[in-house]
Amino acid sequence: MDISFKVNHPITTDQFIGLLESSTLGERRPIHDRECMEGVVSNSNLLISAWDEDLLVGIxxxxxxxxxxxxxxxxxxxxxxQRSGIGKRLQSLTQEQLGPLCKLILIAAPAANSYYGQIGYTHNDRCWVLDPGATIGN
Structure with missing residues:
Protein backbone atom coordinates (compact mmCIF):
# COMPACT_ATOMS: atom_id res chain seq x y z
CA MET A 1 0.00 0.00 0.00
CA ASP A 2 1.55 3.27 -1.17
CA ILE A 3 -0.23 6.14 0.61
CA SER A 4 0.66 9.72 -0.29
CA PHE A 5 0.07 12.60 2.11
CA LYS A 6 -0.72 16.13 0.97
CA VAL A 7 -0.94 19.49 2.73
CA ASN A 8 -3.84 21.75 1.74
CA HIS A 9 -4.50 19.75 -1.41
CA PRO A 10 -7.99 20.59 -2.71
CA ILE A 11 -10.72 18.08 -1.91
CA THR A 12 -14.30 18.14 -3.06
CA THR A 13 -17.28 18.08 -0.78
CA ASP A 14 -18.21 14.70 -2.27
CA GLN A 15 -14.77 13.28 -1.47
CA PHE A 16 -15.02 14.55 2.10
CA ILE A 17 -18.53 13.16 2.61
CA GLY A 18 -17.46 9.84 1.06
CA LEU A 19 -14.57 9.55 3.49
CA LEU A 20 -16.79 10.38 6.46
CA GLU A 21 -19.27 7.73 5.32
CA SER A 22 -16.50 5.14 5.01
CA SER A 23 -15.15 5.91 8.47
CA THR A 24 -16.87 5.99 11.84
CA LEU A 25 -16.96 9.80 11.80
CA GLY A 26 -19.91 9.99 9.42
CA GLU A 27 -22.22 8.92 12.23
CA ARG A 28 -21.48 12.18 14.10
CA ARG A 29 -21.37 14.69 11.27
CA PRO A 30 -24.26 16.29 9.31
CA ILE A 31 -23.29 14.53 6.09
CA HIS A 32 -26.81 14.95 4.64
CA ASP A 33 -26.61 18.74 4.93
CA ARG A 34 -24.66 19.57 1.80
CA GLU A 35 -24.47 23.31 2.48
CA CYS A 36 -22.96 22.62 5.89
CA MET A 37 -20.45 20.14 4.47
CA GLU A 38 -19.44 22.60 1.73
CA GLY A 39 -18.81 25.21 4.42
CA VAL A 40 -16.83 22.75 6.52
CA VAL A 41 -14.49 21.99 3.62
CA SER A 42 -14.13 25.52 2.27
CA ASN A 43 -13.57 27.22 5.64
CA SER A 44 -10.90 24.92 7.03
CA ASN A 45 -7.47 26.49 6.90
CA LEU A 46 -5.37 23.36 7.37
CA LEU A 47 -6.16 20.12 5.56
CA ILE A 48 -3.80 17.17 5.67
CA SER A 49 -5.02 14.38 3.42
CA ALA A 50 -4.02 10.79 2.74
CA TRP A 51 -4.51 9.28 -0.71
CA ASP A 52 -4.38 5.82 -2.22
CA GLU A 53 -3.92 6.97 -5.81
CA ASP A 54 -7.11 9.03 -6.43
CA LEU A 55 -9.02 7.73 -3.39
CA LEU A 56 -9.14 9.97 -0.33
CA VAL A 57 -8.48 7.54 2.56
CA GLY A 58 -7.73 9.90 5.42
CA ILE A 59 -8.00 13.49 6.54
CA GLN A 82 -7.42 1.92 9.73
CA ARG A 83 -4.73 0.55 12.04
CA SER A 84 -2.03 1.18 9.44
CA GLY A 85 -0.57 4.36 10.94
CA ILE A 86 -2.40 6.82 8.67
CA GLY A 87 -4.14 8.60 11.55
CA LYS A 88 -0.88 9.09 13.45
CA ARG A 89 0.85 10.35 10.31
CA LEU A 90 -1.98 12.81 9.63
CA GLN A 91 -1.61 14.20 13.15
CA SER A 92 2.20 14.40 12.88
CA LEU A 93 1.96 16.26 9.59
CA THR A 94 -0.61 18.62 11.11
CA GLN A 95 1.76 19.31 13.99
CA GLU A 96 4.64 19.97 11.56
CA GLN A 97 2.65 22.83 9.99
CA LEU A 98 2.27 24.62 13.34
CA GLY A 99 4.53 26.98 15.21
CA PRO A 100 6.58 25.64 18.14
CA LEU A 101 4.16 26.93 20.80
CA CYS A 102 0.94 25.89 19.06
CA LYS A 103 -1.25 23.38 20.89
CA LEU A 104 -3.17 20.70 19.03
CA ILE A 105 -6.69 20.50 20.50
CA LEU A 106 -9.45 18.02 19.71
CA ILE A 107 -12.64 16.51 21.05
CA ALA A 108 -12.42 12.73 20.90
CA ALA A 109 -15.17 10.56 19.53
CA PRO A 110 -16.42 8.26 22.30
CA ALA A 111 -14.92 5.15 20.71
CA ALA A 112 -11.53 6.86 20.27
CA ASN A 113 -11.28 8.46 23.71
CA SER A 114 -8.62 6.07 25.03
CA TYR A 115 -6.56 6.26 21.80
CA TYR A 116 -5.35 9.82 22.24
CA GLY A 117 -3.83 9.34 25.69
CA GLN A 118 -1.81 6.42 24.36
CA ILE A 119 -0.18 8.54 21.66
CA GLY A 120 0.75 11.51 23.84
CA TYR A 121 -2.25 13.78 24.28
CA THR A 122 -3.12 15.11 27.74
CA HIS A 123 -6.76 14.80 28.84
CA ASN A 124 -8.43 18.09 29.69
CA ASP A 125 -11.84 18.09 31.37
CA ARG A 126 -12.40 21.84 30.93
CA CYS A 127 -13.99 21.69 27.50
CA TRP A 128 -17.40 23.33 27.16
CA VAL A 129 -19.81 23.16 24.22
CA LEU A 130 -22.69 25.51 23.42
CA ASP A 131 -25.12 23.67 21.15
CA PRO A 132 -26.81 25.42 18.22
CA GLY A 133 -29.97 27.18 19.35
CA ALA A 134 -28.88 27.39 22.97
CA THR A 135 -29.13 30.81 24.54
CA ILE A 136 -26.33 32.39 26.53
CA GLY A 137 -27.93 33.53 29.77
CA ASN A 138 -26.94 35.39 32.87
Whole structure:
Protein backbone atom coordinates (compact mmCIF):
# COMPACT_ATOMS: atom_id res chain seq x y z
CA MET A 1 0.00 0.00 0.00
CA ASP A 2 1.55 3.27 -1.17
CA ILE A 3 -0.23 6.14 0.61
CA SER A 4 0.66 9.72 -0.29
CA PHE A 5 0.07 12.60 2.11
CA LYS A 6 -0.72 16.13 0.97
CA VAL A 7 -0.94 19.49 2.73
CA ASN A 8 -3.84 21.75 1.74
CA HIS A 9 -4.50 19.75 -1.41
CA PRO A 10 -7.99 20.59 -2.71
CA ILE A 11 -10.72 18.08 -1.91
CA THR A 12 -14.30 18.14 -3.06
CA THR A 13 -17.28 18.08 -0.78
CA ASP A 14 -18.21 14.70 -2.27
CA GLN A 15 -14.77 13.28 -1.47
CA PHE A 16 -15.02 14.55 2.10
CA ILE A 17 -18.53 13.16 2.61
CA GLY A 18 -17.46 9.84 1.06
CA LEU A 19 -14.57 9.55 3.49
CA LEU A 20 -16.79 10.38 6.46
CA GLU A 21 -19.27 7.73 5.32
CA SER A 22 -16.50 5.14 5.01
CA SER A 23 -15.15 5.91 8.47
CA THR A 24 -16.87 5.99 11.84
CA LEU A 25 -16.96 9.80 11.80
CA GLY A 26 -19.91 9.99 9.42
CA GLU A 27 -22.22 8.92 12.23
CA ARG A 28 -21.48 12.18 14.10
CA ARG A 29 -21.37 14.69 11.27
CA PRO A 30 -24.26 16.29 9.31
CA ILE A 31 -23.29 14.53 6.09
CA HIS A 32 -26.81 14.95 4.64
CA ASP A 33 -26.61 18.74 4.93
CA ARG A 34 -24.66 19.57 1.80
CA GLU A 35 -24.47 23.31 2.48
CA CYS A 36 -22.96 22.62 5.89
CA MET A 37 -20.45 20.14 4.47
CA GLU A 38 -19.44 22.60 1.73
CA GLY A 39 -18.81 25.21 4.42
CA VAL A 40 -16.83 22.75 6.52
CA VAL A 41 -14.49 21.99 3.62
CA SER A 42 -14.13 25.52 2.27
CA ASN A 43 -13.57 27.22 5.64
CA SER A 44 -10.90 24.92 7.03
CA ASN A 45 -7.47 26.49 6.90
CA LEU A 46 -5.37 23.36 7.37
CA LEU A 47 -6.16 20.12 5.56
CA ILE A 48 -3.80 17.17 5.67
CA SER A 49 -5.02 14.38 3.42
CA ALA A 50 -4.02 10.79 2.74
CA TRP A 51 -4.51 9.28 -0.71
CA ASP A 52 -4.38 5.82 -2.22
CA GLU A 53 -3.92 6.97 -5.81
CA ASP A 54 -7.11 9.03 -6.43
CA LEU A 55 -9.02 7.73 -3.39
CA LEU A 56 -9.14 9.97 -0.33
CA VAL A 57 -8.48 7.54 2.56
CA GLY A 58 -7.73 9.90 5.42
CA ILE A 59 -8.00 13.49 6.54
CA UNK A 60 -7.01 15.75 9.40
CA UNK A 61 -9.14 18.89 9.06
CA UNK A 62 -8.22 21.81 11.27
CA UNK A 63 -8.97 25.43 12.04
CA UNK A 64 -5.91 27.22 13.38
CA UNK A 65 -4.00 30.45 13.89
CA UNK A 66 -0.77 28.39 13.45
CA UNK A 67 0.83 30.01 16.51
CA UNK A 68 -1.20 29.34 19.65
CA UNK A 69 -4.09 26.96 18.98
CA UNK A 70 -5.04 24.41 16.37
CA UNK A 71 -8.44 22.78 16.66
CA UNK A 72 -8.30 19.40 14.93
CA UNK A 73 -11.97 19.19 14.09
CA UNK A 74 -12.02 16.01 12.00
CA UNK A 75 -9.63 13.08 11.98
CA UNK A 76 -11.02 10.36 9.75
CA UNK A 77 -9.50 7.27 8.18
CA UNK A 78 -11.37 4.96 5.80
CA UNK A 79 -12.31 1.73 7.65
CA UNK A 80 -10.34 -0.36 5.18
CA UNK A 81 -7.17 1.60 5.94
CA GLN A 82 -7.42 1.92 9.73
CA ARG A 83 -4.73 0.55 12.04
CA SER A 84 -2.03 1.18 9.44
CA GLY A 85 -0.57 4.36 10.94
CA ILE A 86 -2.40 6.82 8.67
CA GLY A 87 -4.14 8.60 11.55
CA LYS A 88 -0.88 9.09 13.45
CA ARG A 89 0.85 10.35 10.31
CA LEU A 90 -1.98 12.81 9.63
CA GLN A 91 -1.61 14.20 13.15
CA SER A 92 2.20 14.40 12.88
CA LEU A 93 1.96 16.26 9.59
CA THR A 94 -0.61 18.62 11.11
CA GLN A 95 1.76 19.31 13.99
CA GLU A 96 4.64 19.97 11.56
CA GLN A 97 2.65 22.83 9.99
CA LEU A 98 2.27 24.62 13.34
CA GLY A 99 4.53 26.98 15.21
CA PRO A 100 6.58 25.64 18.14
CA LEU A 101 4.16 26.93 20.80
CA CYS A 102 0.94 25.89 19.06
CA LYS A 103 -1.25 23.38 20.89
CA LEU A 104 -3.17 20.70 19.03
CA ILE A 105 -6.69 20.50 20.50
CA LEU A 106 -9.45 18.02 19.71
CA ILE A 107 -12.64 16.51 21.05
CA ALA A 108 -12.42 12.73 20.90
CA ALA A 109 -15.17 10.56 19.53
CA PRO A 110 -16.42 8.26 22.30
CA ALA A 111 -14.92 5.15 20.71
CA ALA A 112 -11.53 6.86 20.27
CA ASN A 113 -11.28 8.46 23.71
CA SER A 114 -8.62 6.07 25.03
CA TYR A 115 -6.56 6.26 21.80
CA TYR A 116 -5.35 9.82 22.24
CA GLY A 117 -3.83 9.34 25.69
CA GLN A 118 -1.81 6.42 24.36
CA ILE A 119 -0.18 8.54 21.66
CA GLY A 120 0.75 11.51 23.84
CA TYR A 121 -2.25 13.78 24.28
CA THR A 122 -3.12 15.11 27.74
CA HIS A 123 -6.76 14.80 28.84
CA ASN A 124 -8.43 18.09 29.69
CA ASP A 125 -11.84 18.09 31.37
CA ARG A 126 -12.40 21.84 30.93
CA CYS A 127 -13.99 21.69 27.50
CA TRP A 128 -17.40 23.33 27.16
CA VAL A 129 -19.81 23.16 24.22
CA LEU A 130 -22.69 25.51 23.42
CA ASP A 131 -25.12 23.67 21.15
CA PRO A 132 -26.81 25.42 18.22
CA GLY A 133 -29.97 27.18 19.35
CA ALA A 134 -28.88 27.39 22.97
CA THR A 135 -29.13 30.81 24.54
CA ILE A 136 -26.33 32.39 26.53
CA GLY A 137 -27.93 33.53 29.77
CA ASN A 138 -26.94 35.39 32.87
Missing amino acids: ARSVTDFHYACYLSDLAVHKGY
